[in-house]
Amino acid sequence: MTSTAVRERERRWRPAGALDLVLTLSPHPHGGGDPAWRRTPDGAFWRTCRTPDGPGTLRVTASAGEVLGRAWGPGAEWLLDTLPSLLGADDDVEAFADVLARAASSGAARTAAYVTELAARNPGLRVGRSLRVFEALVPAVLEQKVVGMEAWRAWRWLMRRYGEAAPGPAPEGMVVIPPPEVWRRIPSWDWHRAGAEAVRARTIVNAARYAARLEATVTAPSGGCAEADRLLRALPGIGVWTSAEVRQRAHGDPDAPSVGDFHLAGHVGYALTGQKVDDAAMLELLEPFRGQRHRVAWLIALGAPRPPARGPRMSVRDYRSF
Numbered sequence: 001m002t003s004t005a006v007r008e009r010e011r012r013w014r015p016a017g018a019l020d021l022v023l024t025l026s027p028h029p030h031g032g033g034d035p036a037w038r039r040t041p042d043g044a045f046w047r048t049c050r051t052p053d054g055p056g057t058l059r060v061t062a063s064a065g066e067v068l069g070r071a072w073g074p075g076a077e078w079l080l081d082t083l084p085s086l087l088g089a090d091d092d093v094e095a096f097a098d099v100l101a102r103a104a105s106s107g108a109a110r111t112a113a114y115v116t117e118l119a120a121r122n123p124g125l126r127v128g129r130s131l132r133v134f135e136a137l138v139p140a141v142l143e144q145k146v147v148g149m150e151a152w153r154a155w156r157w158l159m160r161r162y163g164e165a166a167p168g169p170a171p172e173g174m175v176v177i178p179p180p181e182v183w184r185r186i187p188s189w190d191w192h193r194a195g196a197e198a199v200r201a202r203t204i205v206n207a208a209r210y211a212a213r214l215e216a217t218v219t220a221p222s223g224g225c226a227e228a229d230r231l232l233r234a235l236p237g238i239g240v241w242t243s244a245e246v247r248q249r250a251h252g253d254p255d256a257p258s259v260g261d262f263h264l265a266g267h268v269g270y271a272l273t274g275q276k277v278d279d280a281a282m283l284e285l286l287e288p289f290r291g292q293r294h295r296v297a298w299l300i301a302l303g304a305p306r307p308p309a310r311g312p313r314m315s316v317r318d319y320r321s322f
Contacts, residue, residue, distance in 0.1 A: 006072045006168045011080040013067045015087065020124025021045065021062045023302070024088050027249055028130060030139040031152030035159040035175045047086075048166045048176045049132060051075030052215075055176040057168045058083070072168025088126020090223070090252060096292050103288035111272055111288065118299040125302075127295060129252035133214040133228065134207070135177050136249040140242050141203050142196060150195060157194040162186065180208035203237030210235065218251060225253040244294070254295040257286060268297055271304035 025045050029037035038046040047058040056075025060083070061068050067087060071079040084090075096119070103112040119125075130136060138158075143151040162182055163175030184205050191201040207214070214231055217224035225247050232243040241260035247253035258264050259279045269277030272285050286293040 007076075008168065009071050009076040009080055011069045011071075011083060013069065013084055013087075014065060015067065015084075015089065017093065018124040019062065019067070019087060019126060020122065021060065021067070021087070023122060023124060024126045024128050025060075025086075030143070030155050031148060033152070033156055033173075035156060035163060035173055036135070036177060038171045038174055040171060046171055046174060047079070048170060048174050049075060049079060049130075049135065050164075050177050050179060051078040051132070053078045055164055055167055057166045057170045057174070057176075060087075072170075074167070076167075082129075082131055085129045085131060085252070088128040088252070090129060091126045091254070093126075096254070096295060099289050099292045106288055108288035111285070114272070115289065115296050115299060118303045121303050122299065125295075125299070127248070127252045127254045127298075129218070129223070130250050131218045133218060133246060133250045134180055134211045136246045137207055137214070137232075137238075137242070138177070138183065138204055140245040141200050141207070141237070143245070144200060144203075144237075144242060154194040154196045158186070158190075158196075161190065161194075180211035183208045199237065203235070207235050207238065223251050223253065225251050225256070229256075248294055254292045255290065257283070257293045257297045259283065264297060264301065266307050267304065268300050270307035271300045276307050 025037075028047070029039075036048045040046065043061060045060045047060070049056050049058065051074075054074030056071055056073040056079045058079040059070045067083070069080050069083045071077075100112050100116055100119075103109075103115075139151065139155045142154050159175055159177065160173075162178040164178065166174045166176055186201070186205070188198070188201070191198070210231070214228065217228035217231065220227050228247055228251055229243050232238050232246060233240065239260065241258055244253075244256040244258045247256040248258075259282070265279045265282040266276035268282045268285060269275055277285070282297075283293075286296060289296045
């Protein structure tokens, strides 16, 4: 149950350029029933967060080019202070334009023209920064090598079991992610009940020991992307895909393509060559866009035709029955 007897704080912010609230926030929820994110019928986005100042709830709406943020709880001020970063205020769109121009003049003119067309269809897309690394890491680890439904089910179960009531008038069912020390104490049987096997559980428990160092990367020079990648990939069980998924969300890294994704390489290859390719070939295709490879892959995933569906799909497993 949430408390409504919490002081509400408010901030109005006008972005410098076009902002598509739905697209920009779309990478953050993990499934339709994510207890930390909700989009309500009135068009508002709700977010719960364990900020450096404590738990908080954020409600975001946009109208007539202006963003309105309302927040509750000890973390309210932090959530409002960082709202522009969440919505892409730190996203260097001029750097993207420079990368497109460089690609066009380096033998990738046709591909650059196609990517430019995709970007023109989504002028309000921004790569935002949540600035909370562990919050992005846990669901990313749960999504390793499994279908989304399986991972999202585990995320929901663990959040509802161990999460904290969201401050303020949050929609029913929303909770705040538990702190790292709680994740370290989750017993093996509850990981099993959630549907997460021992490998992913150990990865999260171990990462929780280094949460403070991981969080510090968001304030490091140049957004801390390189340092975050180094620290993340030094942890057992975290590879290039998980690191990229975390940096995309927490650091707003526009150059972190999800290498190892089940569908992405095939989609990028089909869009740019007419044929599905593997990860190595995808990186070759994206090389002219170095510095913005995640953004380019995201634009392709949003707007380019998908390859015909052939072959087996990954099946949904349920470790609770094992």
